[in-house]
Amino acid sequence: ADINLQEIHDLLISVAHEAGRMMLTATPSHLDSGTKKNSADLVTETDRAVEKMVSTRLLTPYPTFSFIGEETYVPGKTHLTAAPTFIVDPVDGTTNFVHAFPAFCISLGFTIDKVPTIGVIYNPFLDELYTGIKGQGAFLTRKGGEKERLPLRKEPEPLVDLSTCLIGAEWGSDRSGNNFELKCEVFKKLAATKENGGAMVHSLRCMGSAALNIAYVAAGQQDVFWEGGCWAWDVAAGWCILIEAGGIMASGNPGDWEPEVDGRKYLAVRGAPKGQKQIVEEMWRIIGN
Ligand code: IPD
Structure with a gap:
């Protein structure tokens, strides 16, 4: 069946904004955030709640698609396949989130045949939204600003070394x-x-x-x-x-x-x-x- 990439992209943006509101109203603590593999690998209630919201909002309209999320990943069991797949980090930069360092985001990817096909990254603290659809360019929308095409510099400088x-x-x-x-x-x-x-x-x-x-x-x-x-x-x-x-x-x-x-x-x-x-x-x- 034909997959409407624009429709999925728009849904991902709406989901990203909802996740952003959840992050901004949460009050994670330095001390009671749980840890995963070790004391520097943090996870909060917000990570889990956002992932739950995201998977529900994405899989309800797209029940046949696959979903890989950081908080529900099972080593050795969850595998990326050729199927259309949502790949989600509910809070990327959890340590920053816990410390209120303003560099955290939700990262919403979508792959087909394992090829990254849509990307939405939203930093709610700065209200900055990075988006892209394969073959259609990438964009940044900043707080109160117009949607700008990436890269921001129209004529990027050559890389020397x-x-x-x-x-x-x-x-x-x-x-x-x-x-x-x-x-x-x-x-x-x-x-x-x-x-x-x-x-x-x-x-x-x-x-x-x-x-x-x-x-x-x-x-x-x-x-x-x-x-x-x-x-x-x-x-x-x-x-x-x-x-x-x-x-x-x-x-x-x-x-x-x-x-x-x-x-x-x-x-x-x-x-x-x-x-x-x-x-x-x-x-x-x-x-x-
Ligand atoms: C982490 C952040 C961090 C990187 C780690 C990631 P998380 O994601 O992206 O910058 O160094 O490798 O796991 O745990 O905050 O979602």
Whole structure:
């Protein structure tokens, strides 16, 4: 059957706004937010309540579609298939949400044949909405503003090398094993001077939301985003928006969204008339893929 992408996109935006209202009226606490894998992997009642609302609102009109949500994911059981699938992170940046640091969002992705086809990312605190439909461009609507096409800069500058880049990278919640050592090493190599074997980038940012990081790269507000350990719900929506804005997403395991944790590496590079490939190569050299 024909799938009406515009209709799904509009529904996702309406759901994102409702989720935003839930986040803004919630009062999560630093101390009583629950933890999942460890004390830095937070989850709140709001994460669960938003996911419930979202799955009900999406599956009622689309009962035959699949749904993958961060809070209801079952390791080894939930798999991404070729079916039309909603991929949802109810609160991306839960740690920020708990601390009222204003960089959290809902991330709503939609895939067909595992291809990111619609993306909606909404930061309710700043009232910023990033959207995209495959083949139809990506957009940002800011508080009280017009819908602007991404990237925001009509003629993006070429990318020369990492030294002129602003880079988003995250600690994530996995603070153990090789994955942690790798992250520390990458941070160090990116920041260090060239004499010390580093890339000496303009700077590194840890915004605390993978989805917003990718949206910022799509908009051209930062040049690169790298994180090891992301899940499908962190990247699905941003992936569509990024590609539609002329960016590229390099994955440690192309085509495989659910490899072992060490394989889940995602690297987003903004749209540019030149230099994207060199940046990807330089980054993989540093990351040691
Ligand atoms: C997390 C955030 C964080 C990233 C983690 C994600 P959550 O999502 O996106 O920036 O470093 O890898 O899991 O848990 O807040 O939904």
